[in-house]
Amino acid sequence: MKAYKIIVLAKQVPDTRNVGKDAMKADGTINRAALPAIFNPEDLNALEQALRIKDSFPGSTVTILTMGPGRAAEIIREGMFRGADDGILLTDRAFAGSDTLATSYAISRVLKKMKDVDMIVAGRQAIDGDTAQVGPQVAEKLGLPQVTYVEEVQKIEKGKVFMKRRLESGVETVSCPMPMLMTVNGSAADCRARNAKLLMKYKHAKTVTELQNSNEDYLHLYSDRPYLNIPEWTVNDIEVDQAELGLTGSPTKVKTVENVVLQAKEAKVISSADSDIDDLMRELIESHTIG
Numbered sequence: 118m119k120a121y122k123i124i125v126l127a128k129q130v131p132d133t134r135n136v137g138k139d140a141m142k143a144d145g146t147i148n149r150a151a152l153p154a155i156f157n158p159e160d161l162n163a164l165e166q167a168l169r170i171k172d173s174f175p176g177s178t179v180t181i182l183t184m185g186p187g188r189a190a191e192i193i194r195e196g197m198f199r200g201a202d203d204g205i206l207l208t209d210r211a212f213a214g215s216d217t218l219a220t221s222y223a224i225s226r227v228l229k230k231m232k233d234v235d236m237i238v239a240g241r242q243a244i245d246g247d248t249a250q251v252g253p254q255v256a257e258k259l260g261l262p263q264v265t266y267v268e269e270v271q272k273i274e275k276g277k278v279f280m281k282r283r284l285e286s287g288v289e290t291v292s293c294p295m296p297m298l299m300t301v302n303g304s305a306a307d308c309r310a311r312n313a314k315l316l317m318k319y320k321h322a323k324t325v326t327e328l329q330n331s332n333e334d335y336l337h338l339y340s341d342r343p344y345l346n347i348p349e350w351t352v353n354d355i356e357v358d359q360a361e362l363g364l365t366g367s368p369t370k371v372k373t374v375e376n377v378v379l380q381a382k383e384a385k386v387i388s389s390a391d392s393d394i395d396d397l398m399r400e401l402i403e404s405h406t407i408g
Contacts, residue, residue, distance in 0.1 A: 120176030121273075121295075123167045124231070126224065126239035126252065127160040127181050127196065129189040133244050156192045159240030161308035163301040166270050167238045168200045168309065174273070178202045184212060184223060187326045193347055197319040198311040203344070206324055209351040211359060216367035217246070221254035223362060226355040228259060236278065237298040241266065252300040263298045264291055268305045324349040 131152035164179070171177040181196040181204035183189050193204030207227055215223065228234060237256070242249035249265075256263035268283040271290070278297060282289040283304050293299075321335055324347045328339065339345050352359060360366060387393040401407045 118174055118176075120174055120178070121170060121235040122233055123170060123177060123179045123236045123238060124228065124234050125160070125164050125167050125179060125181050125196065125201065126237060126255070127164070127183045127192055128157045128240075128243050129154050129183065129185050129192045130157045130243050130245040131155075154188065154191070156195050157240055157243045157245075159242060159244075159301060159303045160192075161240070162303055162305040163238045163240045163299075164196055164199065164201065165306050165308040166267070166299075166301055167236070169306075170236070170270060170273065171200065180204060182224065182227060183207065184215075184220060187324065190324045190327060190347055190349075194319060194322050195311075197322060198316045199309055200312065200315065203347070205348045205350055207350050207355075208326075211352045211362050214364035214367060215362065216369035217248050217250040217254060218368060219362050219366040221251050221258060222366065223355075223357065224251070225255050225258035226357050227350065228255070230355055235295045237261070237296075239298070239300050241300045241302050249300070252298060256298040259298075261296055261298050262293050263300070264293050265300045267299045267301045270299075319345070321345055322347050 132155045133152065164181075167179045171179050179196075179201045181193045181201050183192055183204070184207040187206075187208060189208065190204075190206050193201075193206060196204060205227065207223060212219070212223055228237065237252075239252040239255075241252070243251075253263055253265065264278075264280055264282065266282045266284055267280045268288075269281040271279045271281055273279070277292045277294050278299070279290065279292045280299065282291060283302050321338055322345045323331060323339075326349060327347075328336070352362065385397075387397055398407075
């Protein structure tokens with residue numbers, strides 16, 4: 118039985134599902150310090166699909182690839198606690214301010230260097246941007262076939278991946294040859310919980326940058342247990358045109374950001390009497406709210 122090399126694209130994002138009064142700065146930008154950083158929800162759905170393939174095909178490996186600041190290593194550990202084999206953190210000040218085009222370019226250069234990848238699995242979109250562009254753009258830059266809106270990987274046979282897609286108009290079953298990229302919907306199966314044994318195994322996994330600030334009591338672990346070393350790649354580790362990175366390589370420009378606060382309007386209480394309901398229906402029709 119063939120084993121597969123699977124890469125899961127993941128992102129650490131501010132938890133925009135729990136936005137409070139301090140979530141926006143005076144200039145209209147996100148106050149990231151006021152929001153907890155989490156594993157992007159749909160990337161967790163993607164991870165679960167990758168782990169199911171790994172379970173079905175012994176010897177397969179799952180690698181988390183994320184781009185971000187040093188603290189983004191937290192989601193690599195989170196992925197390893199749930200069953201991923203390892204991860205790579207792509208981090209460099211040169212990547213700061215990247216939009217989807219610059220981000221997909223950097224990620225595609227990492228994947229090109231990795232080689233022999235059978236499947237790239239990503240969440241449909243990130244909750245801090247909602248663009249759903251990075252996955253498809255990575256596929257285009259690598260010249261790979263892609264399938265979006267995947268809800269379930271049904272089977273893999275004869276070099277093809279068979280998937281169920283969840284669309285607005287219904288459900289579609291498709292197949293795609295490998296190597297390929299898929300993006301996974303939030304309607305897909307939730308990711309499994311942390312595994313206690315894996316948590317104990319990988320809880321001290323760190324990047325080089327994190328090791329520089331770590332407790333010396335644990336430094337001996339990283340030579341004795343190589344799997345605890347999380348690779349940290351910079352622009353010097355991949356072949357890139359730096360003009361395509363960061364703000365310089367990002368054609369998307371945010372003109373303004375507005376914090377919209379929804380306020381309750383006048384409320385009306387009606388009884389269940391037929392006359393009250395008739396009056397309400399007449400009012401709604403006259404205001405063209407319905408009809």
